[in-house]
Amino acid sequence: MATDYDAPRKTDEESEDSIEELKNRRNDKNSGKVDEDEVEAAETYELPGADLSHEELTVRVLPRQADEFTCAGCFLLKHRSQLAATRGGSEYCVDCA
Ligand SMILES: [Zn+2]
Secondary structure: OHHHHHHHHHHHHHHHHHHHHHHHHHHHHHHHHHHHHHHHHHHHHHHHHHHHHHHHHHHHHOOOOOOEEEOOOOOOEEEHHHEEEEEOOEEEEOOOO
């Protein structure tokens, strides 16, 4: 009788263990999903990132054009046509003059 009583109890414990195992497996699955998302995100960011660095390089390589000036007021590169005033060697655009 005692053996019969122990048998279902053991099964209960085993099922409890498998529930814990399932929980752990679920967590593992979730963490694995996150890793996949991170890998996907890294792959997605790689292309625009590479393009951006290329554009940055192009902008740095480009020197200031002869028909452009740096405004001493807003420090923006402006076209000569927007040069409104020159004070003490500093050039000001139409917005800052
Ligand atoms: Zn300005």
